[in-house]
Amino acid sequence: xxxxxxxxxxxxxxxxxxxxxxxGRWAGYTHLLMARMRELKREPEVVFWVFVFPLLLAxxxxxxxxxxxxxxxxxxxxxxxxxxETKAMLEGSPHHATFKIDVQNEATAQKGFRLGxxxxxxxxxxxxxxxxxxDPARTESVLARAEVDDALQAAAGRKDAVATTAVTSSxxxxxxxxxxxxxxxxxxxxxxxxxxxxxxxxxMRQRKLLKRFVATPMRRGDFLLALLSSRLxxxxxxxxxxxxxxxxxxxxxVLGSLFSIVLLGAAGAVTFGGLGLLTxxxxxxxxxxxxxxxxVMMPMWIFSGVFFSYERFPTMLQPFVKILPLTALNDxxxxxxxxxxxxTHQWPRLLVMLLWGGISFALALRWFRWT
Amino acid sequence: MTIAVQCRDLRKTYDGKVEAVRGLSLExxxxxxxxxxxxxxxxxxxxxxxxxxxxxxxSGEVSILGHTWRENKRELRELLGISLQETRLSExxxxxxxxxxxxxxxxxxxxxxxxxxxxxxxxxxxAWVGKLSGGQRQRLAVATxxxxxxxxxxxxxxxxxxxPQSRRQLWDxxxxxxxxGGTVLLTTHYMDEAERLCDRLAIIDxxxxxxxxxxxxxxxxxxxxxxxxxxxSGNSDGAALEAWRSLPSVESVREDDGMLALHVKEPHLTIxxxxxxxxxxxxxxxxxxxxxxxxxxxxxxxxxRHLREE
Numbered sequence: 192x193x194x195x196x197x198x199x200x201x202x203x204x205x206x207x208x209x210x211x212x213x214x215g216r217w218a219g220y221t222h223l224l225m226a227r228m229r230e231l232k233r234e235p236e237v238v239f240w241v242f243v244f245p246l247l248l249a250x251x252x253x254x255x256x257x258x259x260x261x262x263x264x265x266x267x268x269x270x271x272x273x274x275x276e277t278k279a280m281l282e283g284s285p286h287h288a289t290f291k292i293d294v295q296n297e298a299t300a301q302k303g304f305r306l307g308x309x310x311x312x313x314x315x316x317x318x319x320x321x322x323x324x325x326d327p328a329r330t331e332s333v334l335a336r337a338e339v340d341d342a343l344q345a346a347a348g349r350k351d352a353v354a355t356t357a358v359t360s361s362x363x364x365x366x367x368x369x370x371x372x373x374x375x376x377x378x379x380x381x382x383x384x385x386x387x388x389x390x391x392x393x394x395m396r397q398r399k400l401l402k403r404f405v406a407t408p409m410r411r412g413d414f415l416l417a418l419l420s421s422r423l424x425x426x427x428x429x430x431x432x433x434x435x436x437x438x439x440x441x442x443x444x445v446l447g448s449l450f451s452i453v454l455l456g457a458a459g460a461v462t463f464g465g466l467g468l469l470t471x472x473x474x475x476x477x478x479x480x481x482x483x484x485x486x487v488m489m490p491m492w493i494f495s496g497v498f499f500s501y502e503r504f505p506t507m508l509q510p511f512v513k514i515l516p517l518t519a520l521n522d523x524x525x526x527x528x529x530x531x532x533x534x535t536h537q538w539p540r541l542l543v544m545l546l547w548g549g550i551s552f553a554l555a556l557r558w559f560r561w562t
Numbered sequence: 563m564t565i566a567v568q569c570r571d572l573r574k575t576y577d578g579k580v581e582a583v584r585g586l587s588l589e590x591x592x593x594x595x596x597x598x599x600x601x602x603x604x605x606x607x608x609x610x611x612x613x614x615x616x617x618x619x620x621s622g623e624v625s626i627l628g629h630t631w632r633e634n635k636r637e638l639r640e641l642l643g644i645s646l647q648e649t650r651l652s653e654x655x656x657x658x659x660x661x662x663x664x665x666x667x668x669x670x671x672x673x674x675x676x677x678x679x680x681x682x683x684x685x686x687x688x689a690w691v692g693k694l695s696g697g698q699r700q701r702l703a704v705a706t707x708x709x710x711x712x713x714x715x716x717x718x719x720x721x722x723x724x725x726p727q728s729r730r731q732l733w734d735x736x737x738x739x740x741x742x743g744g745t746v747l748l749t750t751h752y753m754d755e756a757e758r759l760c761d762r763l764a765i766i767d768x769x770x771x772x773x774x775x776x777x778x779x780x781x782x783x784x785x786x787x788x789x790x791x792x793x794x795s796g797n798s799d800g801a802a803l804e805a806w807r808s809l810p811s812v813e814s815v816r817e818d819d820g821m822l823a824l825h826v827k828e829p830h831l832t833i834x835x836x837x838x839x840x841x842x843x844x845x846x847x848x849x850x851x852x853x854x855x856x857x858x859x860x861x862x863x864x865x866x867r868h869l870r871e872e
Contacts, residue, residue, distance in 0.1 A: 222666035398650035408639035
């Protein structure tokens with residue numbers, strides 16, 4: 192035996208006699224999934240970025256763009272001859288519009304206008320006429336000019352040529368927050384799908400844990416399946432949180448069935464899981480995969496209609512926008528949540544997602560590096 | 563005895579340029595503790611990872627317990643316990659959870675409690691991996707290898723960076739495994755580890771085996787079991803080296819960092835003659851010590867370099 196001459200080894204009883212248990216076919220999968228869920232639960236950053244951050248984003252944007260009651264145009268009247276009269280005309284006008292009116296000296300009024308505090312500056316010329324200063328590129332500025340003009344003309348005695356009536360609508364379903372929540376849901380499914388799978392894989396590869404795993408009889412397919420399953424579990428929580436926020440804080444109405452929304456969420460999670468897997472299939476370092484992830488996700492943040500409608504992009508870009516997986520997911524979520532469109536009418540969108548997910552998965556499995 | 567691990571003319575070239583392993587052949591008997599000893603970058607890790615079926619050799623044959631990786635991959639995986647160099651296990655899982663996770667990959671694993679006890683980790687069972695000391699982490703890494711009740715245990719640099727006490731603990735665990743009939747293949751660049759733990763070892767340099775045998779027989783090849791190291795005033799030259807070589811009982815001489823080292827069979831004959839020779843030449847003895855020859859001396863004699871030179 193060896194040349195060693197030291198104190199006898201701490202006596203270790205022979206353990207070989209007793210085979211403790213037999214593992215079933217799915218023991219590895221179950222343990223991998225449990226381990227993954229435990230790790231996520233114990234990682235405060237994950238909880239923040241996956242769950243808390245999207246809620247804060249929705250809350251912040253929802254408050255910033257909430258429909259203010261009687262959204263009044265804010266105007267400044269340049270102080271001087273005619274200023275008090277102008278203010279009185281606007282306030283007493285038979286044309287029913289409310290304005291937030293300040294009388295300011297020339298410089299302050301201009302500065303306020305530049306900073307967006309005022310939508311319009313009115314400069315009385317002292318002979319009963321007015322000069323409007325407004326920005327034709329700012330919607331609210333154009334609007335303020337039209338309303339102020341109507342009000343002043345009416346106050347000066349102009350009569351409407353035809354009688355009109357108006358019915359206002361700010362019912363749930365057509366507000367910005369209603370548009371935003373499904374978009375955020377889609378974006379969140381993309382972010383956490385890509386990061387949750389891609390980042391985790393590269394991290395494990397960098398730590399040589401993937402290599403250690405393949406040095407056991409672990410089934411590689413089970414490993415990937417467990418990773419994907421963990422995403423599906425998180426997906427359900429993400430949807431539940433964001434939808435609850437929409438429903439309970441912003442009184443959003445959900446028209447589609449919960450089942451179809453969860454199904455769409457699952458399709459999104461799988462699609463972006465596949466993309467994440469592909470992005471991470473060869474990268475050896477976290478730094479390189481981070482860049483790659485951003486590169487893949489950037490076009491979708493911009494084009495896929497998360498915060499504003501992609502209809503604003505030129506027509507020639509529309510086909511490109513429409514084949515992005517996040518566009519398909521966002522459109523599908525909006526149709527389901529806001530309009531109650533059944534999934535059977537959404538198959539082109541589902542097909543787009545399926546193709547992205549399926550092709551990514553197939554390529555990733557071919558290129559994947561375990562070591 | 564049957565052969566546990568065998569490889570013939572193993573070669574591995576990275577990117578068509580770097581030759582990490584250059585024609586390496588090995589035979590490891592069942593029940594043996596076999597060591598691959600060599601400096602960093604010698605090709606130890608590449609060799610052991612090829613044997614573990616984690617790397618494809620560029621050419622050469624590997625057979626483990628009579629099976630090849632190509633034909634019996636999954637079966638072989640059930641029989642081998644592997645600990646890689648520097649695997650960072652998940653920090654947010656507890657020790658027990660980590661062992662259970664690895665146990666779940668095997669058809670008939672051992673019970674976690676038993677493994678925890680064997681690796682002296684019972685107290686830490688519920689601690690997160692992130693909170694463990696270096697020695698405890700390394701024991702956990704070995705635990706994940708032993709959980710499957712392996713026939714062969716592969717350990718790549720198991721004690722690198724550990725304190726002396728943790729190293730001894732690991733050595734005890736490895737010996738116990740061997741006592742129970744297991745076969746061990748380990749790599750190390752610590753000669754004391756190789757000397758104390760291994761029944762046989764191969765010294766590897768530049769991707770080739772430059773010497774193979776039991777630690778004792780390798781040291782015997784030096785000629786002398788003892789090393790007399792000394793330094794004298796004045797310059798030394800080739801002729802002087804020859805003079806020291808001719809002292810009684812000296813087998814070989816080498817110069818090392820301004821110090822002269824004599825491999826000696828019987829120091830009690832050499833030292834008086836050495837002192838007399840120094841005095842006769844009017845030189846002054848600046849240093850004199852004797853010690854047992856080690857594998858380090860074997861490596862230096864074979865390569866002219868020290869193991870730890872990096």
